[in-house]
């Protein structure tokens with residue numbers, strides 16, 4: 001039973017987030033992080049090609065205060081977990097340059 005629970009949760013995990021679903025959800029992010037997650041300004045973090053889990057966790061961290069950056073917290077505060085997962089899937093699927 002334990003094993004099957006584990007396998008099921010892994011399978012669900014792998015299918016989370018839809019990279020095609022929303023480029024539009026990432027529209028507010030383009031100005032800083034670039035249309036494909038490669039920012040024009042080298043001082044801003046690149047999101048392209050980063051791990052999906054890393055991106056979801058980083059965004060949640062801005063929401064729950066584990067990370068503090070006024071801009072990011074403000075931009076992410078209205079997004080749901082599903083939004084974060086889609087955005088993360090989009091950026092994770094982009095090619096880092």
Ligand code: HEC
Pocket residue numbers: 025026028029030031032033044045046047055058059067068069071072075076087
């Ligand atoms: C006004 C510029 C700006 C906009 C717009 C912006 N960001 Fe950011 N973002 C930043 C900066 C600056 C940081 C680094 C903050 C820090 O030091 O924690 C950052 C960090 C991040 C990180 C963490 C990256 C890492 O490698 O740890 C993620 C993920 C992220 N942003 C996602 C988004 C998403 C998704 C959006 C759109 C909803 C967005 N950002 C919009 C400026 C911006």
